Amino acid sequence: MQITRKLLGSLIFPDWTDTVVSLQQPGRSRLNSVLPKMMFQTVIYSIWREQNSRRHGGIWITTAKISRNINKQVRNSISSLCYDCDHPSNELMRRWFEIN
Structure with a gap:
């Protein structure tokens, strides 16, 4: 949640559509703009993957590990x-380490 707050500021909403x-x-x-989208996509994929694993009898992973x-x-x-x-996107990794 802290990373999301650092990336999106006050633009965090409980409704995913928002x-x-x-x-x-x-x-x-x-x-x-790119970094929050990249993170959002990764979070969605990770949640889907964990849900799929649990549904098919896989090992449950802790939220810390996720x-x-x-x-x-x-x-x-x-x-x-x-x-x-x-290229301006070369700064993505630096920005990621700043917020982490």
């Missing part, structure tokens, strides 16, 4: 991006 709408709002820098996995997945996603040296 959260998605807030992620699509114009006016944010590219850096502050959070660590989300952190690692976001870092891996950022690391996999290949940009020129002066």
Whole structure:
């Protein structure tokens, strides 16, 4: 929740539809737009994966471990991006470490 608050500020809503709408709002820098979307996608996937595992008799994972996995997945996603040296998205990893 702290990471989400640092990324979205007061734009956190209990209704996921409102959260998605807030992620699509114009006016944010590219850096502050891409990172929340990347994190949101990773969280959704992680929740789905855990739910699917539980439904099919897999081992339950603690929320702390899910959070660590989300952190690692976001870092891996950022690391996999290949940009020129002066591309603004090169700052994604630095920004991720700032909020973590």
